Amino acid sequence: MKITFYGGVGEVGRSCALLESNEKNLLLDAGIKLGEKVEYPLIPDDVLEGISNIAVSHAHLDHSGFLPHIYARSPLRPEIFATKPTRDLMGVLLADYLKIQKIREQTPEFGESEVNELMQKIKLQEFGKQFSAGFGVTFLNAGHILGSAMTLVEDDGKKVLYSGDISMRNTRILEGAQRNVHADALMVESTYAGKEDVLPSARESMLRFVTSINETLREGGFVLVPSFAVGRAQEILLALEDYMRSGVLTKAPIYIDGMILKAMRIYRQNVIYASESIKMRILTSDDDPFKSKFFHVPRTRNREDVFKEPAIIITTSGMLLGGPALIYLERMCSDPKNKLIIVGYQAQGTLGRKILEGEKKVRLGDREIQLEMKVESIRISGHADRNELLHFIKGTRGLKKVFLVHGEKGGELREDLEKDYEVVVPRLLEEHDI
Numbered sequence: 001m002k003i004t005f006y007g008g009v010g011e012v013g014r015s016c017a018l019l020e021s022n023e024k025n026l027l028l029d030a031g032i033k034l035g036e037k038v039e040y041p042l043i044p045d046d047v048l049e050g051i052s053n054i055a056v057s058h059a060h061l062d063h064s065g066f067l068p069h070i071y072a073r074s075p076l077r078p079e080i081f082a083t084k085p086t087r088d089l090m091g092v093l094l095a096d097y098l099k100i101q102k103i104r105e106q107t108p109e110f111g112e113s114e115v116n117e118l119m120q121k122i123k124l125q126e127f128g129k130q131f132s133a134g135f136g137v138t139f140l141n142a143g144h145i146l147g148s149a150m151t152l153v154e155d156d157g158k159k160v161l162y163s164g165d166i167s168m169r170n171t172r173i174l175e176g177a178q179r180n181v182h183a184d185a186l187m188v189e190s191t192y193a194g195k196e197d198v199l200p201s202a203r204e205s206m207l208r209f210v211t212s213i214n215e216t217l218r219e220g221g222f223v224l225v226p227s228f229a230v231g232r233a234q235e236i237l238l239a240l241e242d243y244m245r246s247g248v249l250t251k252a253p254i255y256i257d258g259m260i261l262k263a264m265r266i267y268r269q270n271v272i273y274a275s276e277s278i279k280m281r282i283l284t285s286d287d288d289p290f291k292s293k294f295f296h297v298p299r300t301r302n303r304e305d306v307f308k309e310p311a312i313i314i315t316t317s318g319m320l321l322g323g324p325a326l327i328y329l330e331r332m333c334s335d336p337k338n339k340l341i342i343v344g345y346q347a348q349g350t351l352g353r354k355i356l357e358g359e360k361k362v363r364l365g366d367r368e369i370q371l372e373m374k375v376e377s378i379r380i381s382g383h384a385d386r387n388e389l390l391h392f393i394k395g396t397r398g399l400k401k402v403f404l405v406h407g408e409k410g411g412e413l414r415e416d417l418e419k420d421y422e423v424v425v426p427r428l429l430e431e432h433d434i
């Protein structure tokens with residue numbers, strides 16, 4: 001088997017690698033990189049037109065956003081394989097990406113028809129059941145967002161495991177990634193591979209988050225939490241619901257805005273893929289945490305109805321690149337009682353990053369605003385941290401070769417692994433044997 005990396009190496013974004021052997025091929029993810037401009041995998045047209053199968057690890061656009069481009073460019077419509085929650089969540093995220101393309105590009109490469117066609121073509125697969133995608137392929141739980149999968153590929157007695165994005169922690173919604181898988185080669189994400197990337201426990205971060213929100217609510221202020229639509233938002237909402245119900249968090253309306261709401265419905269519809277504890281709670285009682293009485297939806301376009309009494313607002317976009325978050329930010333920024341809590345990764349050049357780095361005068365479109373509100377950063381992560389990555393890699397049975405992908409700091413993990421494995425931090429367009 002050989003593997004070629006077309007994106008998602010030395011960077012977070014546009015994950016895309018091609019596995020080939022004899023006449024068979026399988027593309028592992030087809031993502032884009034969203035920032036000031038959109039970047040695509042560097043896959044040449046002649047290679048792209050020969051792709052027969054694509055396995056999608058999860059719905060996030062850095063793993064699925066390139067699919068409509070492939071359908072627009074290739075006359076051979078490759079088969080696409082994904083779990084059901086991945087397909088359903090992709091429906092929401094690709095529809096949004098289509099909107100962005102229409103706004104940004106004069107002549108978008110794809111339209112509704114490509115999105116609809118590929119959505120209909122996806123072949124749904126269950127966790128733990130092998131299927132044929134050129135190679136023998138099995139999806140295993142990755143613990144990152146609902147439906148997220150690791151992809152285990154078998155060929156000629158050899159096994160390759162692609163982690164996709166992974167989280168080891170049991171959360172309110174998900175069980176951590178499956179461990180101790182048997183594989184000769186492992187292609188593993190390394191978002192938090194850096195030496196300083198040891199994160200506090202999920203519980204610790206959540207308690208800091210709740211304490212910080214309590215402070216603001218008691219002072220009579222509003223809390224704004226920009227979040228990515230799929231994954232973190234649902235974890236945060238269910239955690240807040242839990243703390244509020246038990247009295248640890250001050251009672252206040254929690255407003256949900258932007259695409260988070262649609263993603264929340266899909267989480268609820270696919271709850272069968274969530275952790276045992278949440279399924280039990282829904283099955284054995286009338287109280288459904290996804291439909292909590294604490295959750296509210298804004299009723300007016302300008303969101304003024306939200307500002308009647310101190311409240312918590314969870315909304316897109318996560319890096320303040322657009323979405324309702326900007327409406328709230330403008331409304332809230334001049335009151336020092338209010339607070340902005342940044343929970344996710346903020347890419348270079350984004351408004352979120354600028355605010356995180358201490359800028360107080362920022363541009364919102366054609367206006368300049370002055371930030372008088374409090375700003376806090378509490379990392380609530382959906383990725384394994386450095387120690388968990390090492391643990392995961394070392395737990396993989398029969399492992400000989402490790403590829404560190406999906407991160408800027410793979411090199412910092414290399415020395416901890418080198419004496420036991422052949423370690424590769426691949427570069428774009430590199431081809432390797434497995």
Ligand SMILES: [Zn+2]
Pocket residue numbers: 058060144165
């Ligand atoms: Zn992801």
Ligand SMILES: [Zn+2]
Pocket residue numbers: 013060062063165406
């Ligand atoms: Zn990712």
